[in-house]
Amino acid sequence: MKPKLKRVFQCQSCGYISPKWIGKCPDCGAWNSFVEEVIEAESISKKAETARLKTLEDIQPVPISSIKITLSDRLSTGISELDRVLGGGVVRGSLVLIGGDPGIGKSTLLLQATDNLAKKYGRVLYVSGEESLTQIKLRAERLGAISENILLLSETLVEKILDWASEEELNALVVDSIQTVYTEEAMSAPGSVSQIRESATKFINFAKQKGIPVFLIGHVTKEGAIAGPRVLEHLVDTVLYFEGDRGYAYRILRSVKNRFGPTNEIGVFEMTGTGLIEVENPSLIFLSEHSQNSGSAITATIEGTRAILTEIQALVAPSNFGMPRRNFIGVDYQRVNLLVAVLEKRGRINLAGADIFVNVVGGLKITEPSSDLAVISAIVSSFRDIPLHEGMVIFGEVGLSGEIRAISQTEMRLKEASRIGMKHAIIPKSNLERLKEKFNLKIKGVGSINELIEIIGS
Ligand code: TYD
Numbered sequence: 001m002k003p004k005l006k007r008v009f010q011c012q013s014c015g016y017i018s019p020k021w022i023g024k025c026p027d028c029g030a031w032n033s034f035v036e037e038v039i040e041a042e043s044i045s046k047k048a049e050t051a052r053l054k055t056l057e058d059i060q061p062v063p064i065s066s067i068k069i070t071l072s073d074r075l076s077t078g079i080s081e082l083d084r085v086l087g088g089g090v091v092r093g094s095l096v097l098i099g100g101d102p103g104i105g106k107s108t109l110l111l112q113a114t115d116n117l118a119k120k121y122g123r124v125l126y127v128s129g130e131e132s133l134t135q136i137k138l139r140a141e142r143l144g145a146i147s148e149n150i151l152l153l154s155e156t157l158v159e160k161i162l163d164w165a166s167e168e169e170l171n172a173l174v175v176d177s178i179q180t181v182y183t184e185e186a187m188s189a190p191g192s193v194s195q196i197r198e199s200a201t202k203f204i205n206f207a208k209q210k211g212i213p214v215f216l217i218g219h220v221t222k223e224g225a226i227a228g229p230r231v232l233e234h235l236v237d238t239v240l241y242f243e244g245d246r247g248y249a250y251r252i253l254r255s256v257k258n259r260f261g262p263t264n265e266i267g268v269f270e271m272t273g274t275g276l277i278e279v280e281n282p283s284l285i286f287l288s289e290h291s292q293n294s295g296s297a298i299t300a301t302i303e304g305t306r307a308i309l310t311e312i313q314a315l316v317a318p319s320n321f322g323m324p325r326r327n328f329i330g331v332d333y334q335r336v337n338l339l340v341a342v343l344e345k346r347g348r349i350n351l352a353g354a355d356i357f358v359n360v361v362g363g364l365k366i367t368e369p370s371s372d373l374a375v376i377s378a379i380v381s382s383f384r385d386i387p388l389h390e391g392m393v394i395f396g397e398v399g400l401s402g403e404i405r406a407i408s409q410t411e412m413r414l415k416e417a418s419r420i421g422m423k424h425a426i427i428p429k430s431n432l433e434r435l436k437e438k439f440n441l442k443i444k445g446v447g448s449i450n451e452l453i454e455i456i457g458s
């Protein structure tokens with residue numbers, strides 16, 4: 001019997017179904033996200049019923065103590081920055097989604113990983129729905145990734161890919177990209193939410209059954225989320241984002257979800273003529289051209305499991321227009337506006353008629369409030385045109401009444417600062433009192449922004 005088909009409108013962001021077109025999704029709030037799709041009527045309830053009957057048959061709880069974890073459950077991709085972001089290698093049977101803007105280097109990274117996996121463990125299948133086999137070969141030659149054990153397949157039908165892959169001996173599967181493949185089970189066009197969800201579910205089942213890792217490449221929409229984002233992010237085990245300005249050579253790989261490791265861990269890469277190379281010492285890179293002029297402050301942020309030093313620059317200049325310009329890159333816009341207000345009210349620095357620009361050098365996006373103190377220092381330093389001490393690292397959170405609040409992991413930050421060769425540190429007073437270790441740094445504790453402004457002035 002032919003399944004009954006039904007036309008509906010589905011939100012491409014969260015999968016919400018509506019019988020008619022609507023401008024704003026009532027579920028996730030996305031605008032203009034509804035697209036007409038064809039689905040099987042009753043398919044959802046029927047599928048749920050079959051799934052229930054199936055699980056009832058093989059329900060078998062096991063005692064938690066009897067579950068063994070072995071180290072061989074993880075494969076090393078041969079790229080240590082990628083392994084670290086994954087939580088120490090990729091877990092067998094897991095599904096990893098890698099998202100990022102076009103041209104950022106997703107295919108390059110995965111082809112390099114494929115080559116390493118193939119050399120170490122044996123056959124790896126790289127499926128591309130985006131590029132021809134010749135194009136991939138050209139890239140592979142550039143990267144020197146031409147191991148015998150890399151198998152290439154140019155195919156977009158999920159059933160065909162998995163039929164072949166299930167029969168063969170494979171150690172990993174890469175799908176480039178999830179938006180180009182489609183399954184016969186969903187009626188809509190490739191790239192639509194229902195296609196992405198159905199296809200991803202098939203890859204998940206395949207990964208679990210076969211016990212090999214599957215990497216999916218995902219495109220990013222204008223808004224910066226993976227197309228068909230929520231549905232996909234919920235399904236997979238690990239979500240990594242590849243970020244960075246295409247104008248710069250540096251790329252940052254960040255884990256935003258990881259069932260098998262820490263989140264917010266970052267890996268830093270440099271795009272070269274022969275592929276991506278790992279940057280093992282990101283602090284040195286971010287500080288390599290660090291300026292000795294006024295308006296520059298160095299802070300230490302925690303990214304996942306390690307501390308990284310970066311430079312924050314500010315430029316404060318008299319405004320020529322009625323409305324002063326405020327432009328902040330790499331830091332939270334609202335947060336910096338708040339810090340400017342605190343500086344005006346508590347620090348008695350009049351910034352009302354000034355244009356203020358703040359930039360985090362090297363393309364890192366800082367989300368931690370621990371950078372507050374460095375942002376304020378950079379602004380004050382530029383405003384007064386006084387350079388900060390050479391080799392000084394600054395971190396701490398600033399409260400609304402101008403007090404400096406304690407932050408976490410002070411020791412890790414100071415350790416990294418002294419390893420990089422910093423000489424001075426300004427940290428919250430309460431953190432200084434609690435310090436247990438000794439560091440090769442002259443450390444000053446500050447309790448309010450006025451104390452900080454005094455230090456900058458002296
Ligand atoms: P690619 O991996 O194709 O990006 P994505 O899959 O995310 O769309 O990378 C494309 C860019 O990287 C392209 O602009 C060329 C550049 N590139 C290099 O600079 N060096 C290299 O060795 C390779 C393979 C690509």
Ligand code: MG
Nearest residue numbers: 106107130176
């Ligand atoms: Mg690509």
